[in-house]
Amino acid sequence: MSVRGELLQRFLDAASGGDDETLSLMLSQSRELLDERGEQGWTALMLTARNGHYEAARVLLTSGCDTRVTNRSGQTARDVAVFWGHTHIARLLTGTDTQEPDIHFNREILDRMSDRRSDGEWLASRRASPETVFLLFHALSPLVRSGAEREEQIELCKLRSTAVQELLTGSRTLEVFLGVEKQDDGQPAWFALSTEDDPSQLLQDKDPGSFFLQEAMPGLLRLSDDDAGVVAQARSVLAWHSRYRFCPTCGSDTKVEEAGYKRTCLRAGCRSLQGVHNTCYPRVDPVVIMLVLHPDGKQCMLGRKKIFPPGMFSCLAGFVEPGETLEAAVRREVQEESGVQVGSVQYLSSQAWPMPSCLMIGCHCVAVTTDIKVDQNEIEEARWFTRQQVMDALVKDKQAVFVMPPRQAIAHYLLKHWIGCNANL
Numbered sequence: 001m002s003v004r005g006e007l008l009q010r011f012l013d014a015a016s017g018g019d020d021e022t023l024s025l026m027l028s029q030s031r032e033l034l035d036e037r038g039e040q041g042w043t044a045l046m047l048t049a050r051n052g053h054y055e056a057a058r059v060l061l062t063s064g065c066d067t068r069v070t071n072r073s074g075q076t077a078r079d080v081a082v083f084w085g086h087t088h089i090a091r092l093l094t095g096t097d098t099q100e101p102d103i104h105f106n107r108e109i110l111d112r113m114s115d116r117r118s119d120g121e122w123l124a125s126r127r128a129s130p131e132t133v134f135l136l137f138h139a140l141s142p143l144v145r146s147g148a149e150r151e152e153q154i155e156l157c158k159l160r161s162t163a164v165q166e167l168l169t170g171s172r173t174l175e176v177f178l179g180v181e182k183q184d185d186g187q188p189a190w191f192a193l194s195t196e197d198d199p200s201q202l203l204q205d206k207d208p209g210s211f212f213l214q215e216a217m218p219g220l221l222r223l224s225d226d227d228a229g230v231v232a233q234a235r236s237v238l239a240w241h242s243r244y245r246f247c248p249t250c251g252s253d254t255k256v257e258e259a260g261y262k263r264t265c266l267r268a269g270c271r272s273l274q275g276v277h278n279t280c281y282p283r284v285d286p287v288v289i290m291l292v293l294h295p296d297g298k299q300c301m302l303g304r305k306k307i308f309p310p311g312m313f314s315c316l317a318g319f320v321e322p323g324e325t326l327e328a329a330v331r332r333e334v335q336e337e338s339g340v341q342v343g344s345v346q347y348l349s350s351q352a353w354p355m356p357s358c359l360m361i362g363c364h365c366v367a368v369t370t371d372i373k374v375d376q377n378e379i380e381e382a383r384w385f386t387r388q389q390v391m392d393a394l395v396k397d398k399q400a401v402f403v404m405p406p407r408q409a410i411a412h413y414l415l416k417h418w419i420g421c422n423a424n425l
């Protein structure tokens with residue numbers, strides 16, 4: 001075999017075996033290998049698709065390989081993936097498996113380390129470490145200061161153990177272990193401390209220039225993406241504690257366990273102590289939020305709540321009810337709020353929404369009827385908007401007929417995604 005033939009064979013073997021490191025290395029030296037065919041006209045991409053090697057397929061894709069190439073049986077790499085049942089690779093190859101969008105509140109800079117929550121000794125050592133970060137909350141509001149980079153931005157005050165000594169030992173403080181930093185080798189731990197004490201006293205010496213954020217909305221939208229992710233976790237757990245002080249099953253007192261992730265009833269014999277009882281753990285409320293697409297594919301429906309800022313229209317949303325699927329919740333909420341009937345529903349992405357503890361489940365759905373009749377209790381107005389009108393609103397054009405929801409809301413992402421989806425229409 002020629003040197004060139006041998007090189008290609010090694011490359012194809014690496015693809016068959018899912019050896020993504022070798023693939024990257026060989027491509028950095030001989031990029032022309034990328035779309036070359038071996039026996040039966042199979043490319044490296046087809047071989048990764050045949051054997052279900054996701055990472056290796058991703059390396060080839062990000063190197064720019066051609067997904068349209070076919071083998072001698074006329075199959076593309078995607079056809080091969082579908083035939084062998086590797087649907088995750090088929091999705092990757094159709095481009096519907098893009099990375100999760102970096103939406104506000106979603107970034108996770110901490111590893112939650114849930115296995116450490118019941119390790120008292122380890123937690124005590126973290127609490128005492130000078131590297132450890134403490135975030136202070138009062139009435140669910142974080143202690144912040146004005147951001148260094150941009151005026152409208154605020155940042156969390158990251159306190160050290162010396163600054164919070166008296167709070168740590170005080171009985172009026174609730175502590176939640178948030179996790180350890182993913183990016184730092186030293187892995188500093190982070191805790192949220194919620195205090196009932198008068199903040200003016202507390203603030204005097206903690207951090208001059210710091211203040212407790214007044215209003216969650218829109219205040220929390222001014223945090224950086226890193227800080228917002230931590231607050232989403234801390235605020236939701238603290239909100240649960242503030243609303244579930246007593247046992248929801250029998251009304252008795254409870255004690256906090258698992259570093260702030262559990263409340264256990266103190267009355268012996270309470271039903272909540274038998275087996276796993278969901279009232280003992282922090283609650284999350286699922287909410288569907290959907291961009292309703294017109295049957296013609298060229299318009300979408302947006303609604304306005306009375307409390308929205310002037311001119312703003314956003315996606316319809318609603319709480320998922322018990323015993324309901326996401327698809328059924330989307331159809332019911334759209335029908336209730338706008339009178340429009342929905343057919344197919346496609347999940348896109350989700351967002352933590354810590355006001356107090358919602359999980360926004362973002363979908364696109366397609367209407368099968370178009371007459372709008374709004375439920376005046378929930379929505380002031382709902383309208384169909386064209387793609388051009390959404391684009392004008394997105395770039396804040398003078399001609400824009402409505403104001404977009406803020407970029408930190410998943411509604412903004414759902415609209416942007418729709419514009420992107422239809423880019424070639």
Ligand SMILES: NC(=O)C1=CN([C@@H]2O[C@H](COP(=O)(O)OP(=O)(O)OC[C@H]3O[C@@H](n4cnc5c(N)ncnc54)[C@H](O)[C@@H]3O)[C@@H](O)[C@H]2O)C=CC1
Nearest residue numbers: 285287289314317318319353355358360378409410411412
């Ligand atoms: N991130 C984003 O882009 C957006 C987030 N949201 C969030 O989604 C939430 C739900 O949307 P809505 O249109 O208000 O829901 P919705 O359309 O279901 O109506 C809200 C009403 O449902 C009832 N309800 C049912 N289950 C509830 C529960 N578990 N908690 C509280 N109320 C419940 C209450 O009467 C409430 O007034 C909002 O409260 C808001 O926080 C809403 C729109 C955009």
Ligand SMILES: [Mg+2]
Nearest residue numbers: 318333337378
């Ligand atoms: Mg509703």
Ligand SMILES: [Mg+2]
Nearest residue numbers: 316317318378
């Ligand atoms: Mg609603």
Ligand SMILES: [Mg+2]
Nearest residue numbers: 318319320333
């Ligand atoms: Mg509802």
Ligand SMILES: [Zn+2]
Nearest residue numbers: 247250265270
């Ligand atoms: Zn109880």
